[in-house]
Amino acid sequence: xxxxxxxxxxxxxxxxxxxxxxxxxxxxxxxxxxxxxxxxxxxxxxxxxxxxxxxxxxxxxxxxxxxxxxxxxxxxxxxxxxxxxxxxxxxxxxxxxxxxxxxxxxxxx
Amino acid sequence: xxxxxxxxxxxxxxxxxxxxxxxxxxxxxxxxxxxxxxxxxxxxxxxxxxxxxxxxxxxxxxxxxxxxxxxxxxxxxxxxxxxxxxxxxxxxxxxxxxxxxxxxxxxxxxxxxxx
Numbered sequence: 001x002x003x004x005x006x007x008x009x010x011x012x013x014x015x016x017x018x019x020x021x022x023x024x025x026x027x028x029x030x031x032x033x034x035x036x037x038x039x040x041x042x043x044x045x046x047x048x049x050x051x052x053x054x055x056x057x058x059x060x061x062x063x064x065x066x067x068x069x070x071x072x073x074x075x076x077x078x079x080x081x082x083x084x085x086x087x088x089x090x091x092x093x094x095x096x097x098x099x100x101x102x103x104x105x106x107x108x109x
Numbered sequence: 110x111x112x113x114x115x116x117x118x119x120x121x122x123x124x125x126x127x128x129x130x131x132x133x134x135x136x137x138x139x140x141x142x143x144x145x146x147x148x149x150x151x152x153x154x155x156x157x158x159x160x161x162x163x164x165x166x167x168x169x170x171x172x173x174x175x176x177x178x179x180x181x182x183x184x185x186x187x188x189x190x191x192x193x194x195x196x197x198x199x200x201x202x203x204x205x206x207x208x209x210x211x212x213x214x215x216x217x218x219x220x221x222x223x224x
Contacts, residue, residue, distance in 0.1 A: 004151075034212060034213075041217070041218075042217055042218075043113070043200050043202070043215030043216050043217050043218050044152065044200075044213075044215045045215070046212040046213065046214065049211075049212055087151050087152075089151070095165075096154070096165065097142075097154060097213070099151030099152050099153070100151050101149065101150050101151050102149075102150075102151055
């Protein structure tokens, strides 16, 4: 059975204090690993898709990387507007999605 | 381009009452999903449609939940009768990729409270 574990559950950062979120996964035939951002009361918003180990993608202060067992979402010099819950999901060879529980990030001025 | 539209945004009902949620996906997206999200958890798949066909409904509690996607466009998720444990956010998402390999576009969700 596919499993996705995100850590830490919650992260409190000072503005400008860079950090990383972890997403560990086990999946039968990875077809894609996805990162989403979710603001309170909203649906998840797509950030990145990674397809193979070694792949990296960047968007503003966010950078996602992928290995065979885990993915990291690096937040560089975060701002308060980066406060959100970040969700990781994998799609397996059957086309099934499995989401992690998310990491709640709070960035204080 | 309009995003995924869901209604109602909020619904409060007594237990044993029925409730229905509606979703209109992004135009041209043939794949539609219904997810359930509990507080502090990630979304959990209830059902996935490719056009009007339900291709994965293994996680849908069929004794009380039902869904339809007539004409392969908008969709309705129904719960009858609702139980206290059904209180959650029901998310609809759509994708233009078959086989679940593309990014999902989510609506804002329908928050259900069962009293």
